[in-house]
Each structure stands twice: as structure tokens, then as C-alpha cells.
Amino acid sequence: MVVGVKYCGGCNPRYERRSAYEKIKSELLLFAQKGGWDIIFEAAAEGVTYDALLVVCGCANRCAAIGQYHSRNIPVYLWDESGLTDAVSELEKLVE
Amino acid sequence: MALMTGEQYVESLRKLNTKVYMFGQKIDNWVDHPIIRPSINCVKMTYDLAQDPEHEDLMTATSSLTGNKINRFAHLHQSTDDLRKKVKMQRLLGQKTASCFQRCVGMDAFNSMFSTTYETDKAHGTNYHERFKKYLTYVQDNDLTVDGAMTDPKGDRGKSQGAQTDPDMFVRIVEKRADGIVVRGAKAHQTGSINSHEHLIMPTQAVSEEDKQYAVAFAVPSDAEGLFMIYGRQSCDTRKLEKDADVDLGNKEFGGQEALVVFDDVFVPNDRVFMCEEYDFAGMLVERFAGYHRQSYGGCKVGVGDVLIGAAALAADYNGANKASHIKDKLIEMTHLNETLYCCGIACSAEGYPTDAGNYQIDLLLANVCKQNVTRFPYEIVRLAEDIAGGLMVTMPSQADFRSDLTVPTKSGMTVGQWANKFFVGADGVSTENRMRILRFIENIALGASAVGYRTESMHGAGSPQAQRIMIARQGNIAAKKELAKAIAGIKE
Numbered sequence: 001m002v003v004g005v006k007y008c009g010g011c012n013p014r015y016e017r018r019s020a021y022e023k024i025k026s027e028l029l030l031f032a033q034k035g036g037w038d039i040i041f042e043a044a045a046e047g048v049t050y051d052a053l054l055v056v057c058g059c060a061n062r063c064a065a066i067g068q069y070h071s072r073n074i075p076v077y078l079w080d081e082s083g084l085t086d087a088v089s090e091l092e093k094l095v096e
Numbered sequence: 097m098a099l100m101t102g103e104q105y106v107e108s109l110r111k112l113n114t115k116v117y118m119f120g121q122k123i124d125n126w127v128d129h130p131i132i133r134p135s136i137n138c139v140k141m142t143y144d145l146a147q148d149p150e151h152e153d154l155m156t157a158t159s160s161l162t163g164n165k166i167n168r169f170a171h172l173h174q175s176t177d178d179l180r181k182k183v184k185m186q187r188l189l190g191q192k193t194a195s196c197f198q199r200c201v202g203m204d205a206f207n208s209m210f211s212t213t214y215e216t217d218k219a220h221g222t223n224y225h226e227r228f229k230k231y232l233t234y235v236q237d238n239d240l241t242v243d244g245a246m247t248d249p250k251g252d253r254g255k256s257q258g259a260q261t262d263p264d265m266f267v268r269i270v271e272k273r274a275d276g277i278v279v280r281g282a283k284a285h286q287t288g289s290i291n292s293h294e295h296l297i298m299p300t301q302a303v304s305e306e307d308k309q310y311a312v313a314f315a316v317p318s319d320a321e322g323l324f325m326i327y328g329r330q331s332c333d334t335r336k337l338e339k340d341a342d343v344d345l346g347n348k349e350f351g352g353q354e355a356l357v358v359f360d361d362v363f364v365p366n367d368r369v370f371m372c373e374e375y376d377f378a379g380m381l382v383e384r385f386a387g388y389h390r391q392s393y394g395g396c397k398v399g400v401g402d403v404l405i406g407a408a409a410l411a412a413d414y415n416g417a418n419k420a421s422h423i424k425d426k427l428i429e430m431t432h433l434n435e436t437l438y439c440c441g442i443a444c445s446a447e448g449y450p451t452d453a454g455n456y457q458i459d460l461l462l463a464n465v466c467k468q469n470v471t472r473f474p475y476e477i478v479r480l481a482e483d484i485a486g487g488l489m490v491t492m493p494s495q496a497d498f499r500s501d502l503t504v505p506t507k508s509g510m511t512v513g514q515w516a517n518k519f520f521v522g523a524d525g526v527s528t529e530n531r532m533r534i535l536r537f538i539e540n541i542a543l544g545a546s547a548v549g550y551r552t553e554s555m556h557g558a559g560s561p562q563a564q565r566i567m568i569a570r571q572g573n574i575a576a577k578k579e580l581a582k583a584i585a586g587i588k589e
């Protein structure tokens with residue numbers, strides 16, 4: 001599974017977006033390894049169709065523009081640290 | 097070329113033959129000059145962040161002219177969402193540089209020029225709008241930095257343009273030729289002018305029919321024949337020339353820049369002329385530019401404020417005063433004031449509207465309220481930072497003293513550096529150097545080189561406070577408010 005990663009611009013993030021993303025990534029890599037699946041994370045690019053889009057936003061406003069990206073599934077959003085577990089489990093469901 | 101990298105931007109400046117004077121000398125290698133370079137680093141940040149996946153959502157946009165991905169600083173706002181993202185981008189850049197990053201004057205000039213040329217053409221049958229679109233496409237395609245230049249030297253403030261003793265106090269047309277115009281005059285206080293590839297010139301104020309030669313808008317390359325700049329000096333600027341300057345600068349990497357830009361009979365070809373004596377549209381251009389620029393300050397100054405609040409909190413930690421309830425309360429107050437400015441920036445964006453030309457304009461009343469608050473709140477924020485920092489921010493010895501190994505011939509036999517480090521230690525476990533660094537940072541913003549951007553620019557940039565009050569009076573609709581009061585109070589007249 002290929003996950004396109006999109007950040008909001010980060011003008012006033014209420015948590016450390018990068019480390020939250022790294023956490024999600026490492027949990028998903030571990031999960032995929034155990035299940036024998038492949039999972040790749042890459043910066044979202046236009047013109048590519050992803051299996052999933054992970055949108056890492058700094059606050060609840062979630063202003064990141066994603067209309068220009070293509071994903072086979074509805075995007076998974078993260079906008080505060082408490083949403084980390086949910087984001088991981090949503091992505092895990094997609095890997096399976 | 098789509099987007100330039102920061103390095104490519106710096107290299108592109110070297111290719112220009114921009115004529116710069118400072119301290120009475122011509123500066124040939126201004127790109128590497130220690131006083132100028134920090135301001136170039138600030139503009140460079142607008143290019144660097146556009147390449148960074150963590151920030152490109154704010155830093156880039158899709159061009160309405162070409163469909164290409166461009167730097168947001170060259171974008172025509174297509175929605176209220178674009179207006180909000182502009183403010184967010186500016187906050188981000190303020191956070192990353194703690195300085196004025198200079199590129200927004202150009203963006204504000206593009207947007208006001210785009211809509212004004214459209215309406216001028218409709219009234220006068222001119223073709224400025226198409227010319228301007230062609231020019232802006234060139235700017236976007238080459239990812240250029242452009243100085244939006246409005247403020248004239250103005251001479252006697254009590255007199256109109258044409259009534260000045262010296263007619264050059266406002267930029268004017270001195271000759272009209274078949275292929276273009278010749279302009280003379282100057283623009284004062286020009287932010288980032290030296291770091292810009294191009295200059296986009298607008299009138300300072302409304303123009304009457306008898307002064308119509310002053311109703312002129314045009315673009316020129318920064319190294320045009322007859323154009324030169326005299327660098328504006330800043331408080332403590334020569335600290336940047338000191339050997340190994342670092343701690344004493346407070347902000348070694350970044351800074352702002354203003355200059356006087358002189359036009360000593362500069363020729364402008366027709367395809368770069370966007371207003372030529374249409375005096376009835378000078379006021380519209382000024383008002384729209386000022387509106388956008390008053391919105392801008394609800395982003396950039398907030399970003400700088402974020403860093404200053406962080407610095408004040410660190411100073412409290414390093415001084416060992418961080419647990420005091422009044423310190424915590426002062427940090428809350430600083431945050432409240434800072435976020436109030438942001439609220440204004442976001443509000444005037446959210447309430448924006450499409451112009452006849454299609455790009456979006458901010459809400460004028462709210463933008464003027466935004467800037468009016470900016471003329472006050474940064475002063476209060478910085479006052480609180482000075483309170484928290486303590487007097488040492490202005491009385492401490494230099495970096496050279498802290499590092500000195502010169503022995504002081506007294507009983508202890510300690511060096512100057514040892515004495516300085518002994519007596520300026522703060523909370524346990526905090527290095528004296530870190531304490532000095534944060535205090536110097538606050539000094540730099542409060543009364544050093546960065547006070548230009550954080551204080552006086554907050555006061556006068558985009559117009560002095562009274563200019564906003566005039567707009568607030570015009571837009572405030574007191575008559576309607578009186579009717580509201582009458583209705584509730586049961587007054588029938």
C-alpha cells in the first residue's frame with residue numbers, strides 16, 4: 001500500500017506534527033511487517049493515485065488543500081495528538 | 097522555471113547590477129555584505145519553505161493565470177481561503193525569521209494592481225490589465241521577488257504633490273514618449289528593495305486632475321538605468337561588522353531591510369506602464385494596496401510575536417522566575433494580545449469578497465481595525481517581554497567580555513570572562529551564554545535592529561495610525577448604529 005503524506009502549512013501547530021507522523025509511520029511499518037504486507041509512505045504528489053492519503057494538520061481547522069491529490073480511499077486526518085491511535089487504526093484497516 | 101530554491105534566489109541577486117550605497121560608499125558585493133545579508137536570508141526563507149513538504153501547502157498556490165504551481169507571494173487570491181492562507185503563511189515566516197521577510201509588499205501590490213487596472217480599463221478604454229497580466233505571468237514563471245513601492249518622500253505634508261517646492265517629492269512622469277514614459281522622484285522606506293528583482297511602483301495618495309503627472313504606476317527591474325538605492329541604517333547595525341559577531345546580535349541569521357529608492361529619469365517601456373495620468377484611479381489603488389497590507393500585519397507581526405513570547409518565557413526560566421504567578425499571567429497577556437492580532441488578520445480575510453477582476457479583496461473595515469491594533473499591541477507585548485527579561489538585556493557586557501581570557505590583576509586572578517560568567521549566572525543548570533543569548537534576542541526586537549520591523553513598522557508601515565482611523569470612520573457607519581439605538585430606546589423622529 002502506498003500512502004501519500006500531506007502536511008498543512010504549519011502556521012500555528014498545536015503539537016509536533018513531524019514526530020506524530022513518524023510515530024504513525026513506525027507503527028504502520030511494524031504492523032505491515034508482522035502481517036507480511038508492503039507499505040510505503042511518500043510525500044503526496046499530484047498525478048499519482050494513492051491507496052491512502054494521510055493529512056497531517058496542526059490544528060482542528062485542517063486547512064490543508066487536498067483537492068489536487070487522488071486516493072482510492074477517503075483521506076485519514078490527524079489534527080491533534082489524541083487522534084494518533086485512531087489514525088493508526090484507520091490506516092491499519094486499509095493495509096489489511 | 098517553476099519555483100526557485102533559496103540558493104538559486106541568492107545567486108539570481110548576484111546577476112543583477114543593482115546600485116547600492118551605504119555609509120557614503122557604493123557597495124558592489126552587497127549580497128555578501130554582513131549588514132545586508134541577514135535581510136537576504138529572510139527572503140531566502142520564502143523560497144526554502146516553498147520546497148518543504150511540511151510548509152508548501154501555505155507557501156505555494158496554483159496560478160490563476162497559468163495553472164502552474166507558484167510561490168504564494170506571486171499569487172492572485174482566488175477565494176477567502178487564499179486570503180486566510182496568506183495570513184497563515186506570513187505568521188509562519190515571522191516564526192521562522194523573527195524579522196520582516198519583505199516579500200509581502202509585492203504580493204499586496206500585485207493584487208491591488210490586478211483589480212485596479214481592470215476597473216481603469218473599463219472606465220478609460222486603456223489596456224493596462226492585459227499588460228499587467230503579462231507582467232505578473234513573467235513574475236510568477238520566474239519566481240521573482242518584487243518590491244511593492246508606494247511611499248514617496250512627500251516633503252511638506254501640508255501640501256499636495258504639485259504644490260511642493262521641489263516637484264520631485266512624489267514620483268512623477270517627466271516625459272511621455274511613443275514607446276514609454278520617463279519617471280523621476282523617489283520612494284522612501286522601501287522594504288526589501290535591494291533584495292528584489294523588480295520594483296512595482298504605485299502612487300502614495302489620491303491625485304487631483306491638476307497633479308495628474310503624479311498618477312503613475314509601473315514596473316522596472318531593480319537594476320534599471322537611472323535607479324539606485326541608499327540603504328537605511330538600523331539601530332545597532334554596525335554590531336554586524338564586529339569580529340565573530342554572534343551573541344550580541346540577538347538574531348545572527350535574519351533581519352529586515354529598508355532603503356531609499358531613487359529614480360533619476362528612468363525610462364519605462366509601455367508594456368510595463370499600468371497607470372499613466374488616470375488620476376481618478378490613484379485613490380482606488382492606494383486604498384486597495386493599503387487594505388491588503390493592513391491585513392498582512394495580522395500575520396507577520398504575530399509570527400514574530402510568537403518567537404518573542406517564547407523568548408520571554410525562556411528568559412523567565414533562565415532567571416528562575418518562571419513559577420511566579422505574575423510572570424505566567426504576563427505570558428498569558430502577551431499571548432492574548434498576539435492572538436487578537438491574528439484574529440483580526442483572519443477575520444478580514446474570511447470576510448473578503450471578489451473584485452470585478454475576479455481576485456479577492458479583504459474586508460476593508462476589519463483590515464483597518466487589524467492594523468490599528470498592530471500600531472499598539474506589539475508595543476505592549478514587547479513591554480511585557482522587557483519586564484520579564486530584566487534590566488540585564490540592556491546592561492550586560494559584550495560577547496567578547498564573556499569570552500575574554502584577559503586576567504584581571506586582583507586577588508582572585510580570574511579573567512574578565514570568568515568574572516562576567518560568575519556574576520551573570522541565572523537559574524541552576526542554565527548556561528550563562530544561553531541566558532545572554534535570549535536576553536540579546538529580546539534586546540534586538542525591543543530596541544535593536546529588529547525593532548525597526550517589530551515596533552516602528554508596526555506603527556507606520558501600511559500607513560500611520562491616523563490613516564486607519566480615517567478608514568474606520570468612513571466604514572464604521574455611525575448613522576446605522578444611531579438607528580439601532582433609536583429602535584431599542586423607542587425613539588421615533
Ligand SMILES: Cc1cc2nc3c(=O)[nH]c(=O)nc-3n(C[C@H](O)[C@H](O)[C@H](O)COP(=O)(O)OP(=O)(O)OC[C@H]3O[C@@H](n4cnc5c(N)ncnc54)[C@H](O)[C@@H]3O)c2cc1C
Pocket residue numbers: 201244245246247249250253254284285286287288354548549552553556557558559560561562563
Ligand atoms: C519599517 C518601515 C517599512 C516600510 N516599508 C514600506 C514599503 O515596503 N513600501 C512602502 O511603500 N512604504 C513603506 N513604509 C512606509 C510607510 O507606509 C510610511 O512610513 C507611512 O505611510 C507614514 O509615512 P511617513 O513615514 O512619511 O510619516 P508621515 O506621513 O510624516 O507621518 C508622521 C505623522 O504625521 C501625520 N501626518 C502626515 N501627514 C499628515 C497630514 N497631511 N495631515 C495630518 N497629519 C499628517 C501622520 O498621521 C503621523 O502621525 C515603511 C515604513 C516603515 C517605518
